Amino acid sequence: MAQQQGAKRAVTTIRLIINAGQAKPAPPVGPALGQHGLNLMGFCKEFNARTQQMKPDVPVPVTVTAYADRTFDFQIRSPSPMYFLKRAAGINRCAKSPGHDAAGTVTLKHIYEIAKIKQQDPDCQYLSLKGICTSLIGTARSMGIKVVRNLDSEATN
Structure with a gap:
């Protein structure tokens, strides 16, 4: 044979x-x-x-x-979302108690740019950009990173 x-x-x-x-x-x-x-x-x-x-x-x-x-x-694949979020927020470590302490801040523009990169990954290519952004916002919050509309809005709040 x-x-x-x-x-x-x-x-x-x-x-x-x-x-x-x-x-x-x-x-x-x-x-x-x-x-x-x-x-x-x-x-x-x-x-x-x-x-x-x-x-x-x-x-x-x-x-x-x-x-x-x-x-x-x-x-x-592209690096993990945690890597990108830490770089965008300019931090090395996450918050010790997320939800109570803020380790850093990212804008929605940062979230959008990270989502565009992650959308190229084979395991994310069928997800919508909005779905990836929502997931990234949840990841950022669980790391103790505050998500704001723009950096100017944080100063006024």
Whole structure:
């Protein structure tokens, strides 16, 4: 019997968070991919090439699909909403008691811009922009970040 051409059999899916342009065969990349016999240097070179236009300190979620013939594919997503909200608010840490303390402030324009970026992700591409914005506002509030119409309105309140 002849083997079927085309379809590969996926063995596993590996999820990692790697800083843009900084993939190395050291942990966490090396052990995660090495145990499945994947080409570490090939992954590192291709990942670094795809993320070279990003800032080096941006944490990039990546999903690697390993196949039975020791080949792989990977998909890069945008950073988490928490990363974007912290950057927009200019903070390093969330509030210790959200709802009571405000760690920072973002405007609706920030929320809209983050939603436009997140809409490009494969898991969000079928959601409406309004739905993503609503989710981001909820995330911001749970982090202790105040959402205002514009920064001038905060000064007058």
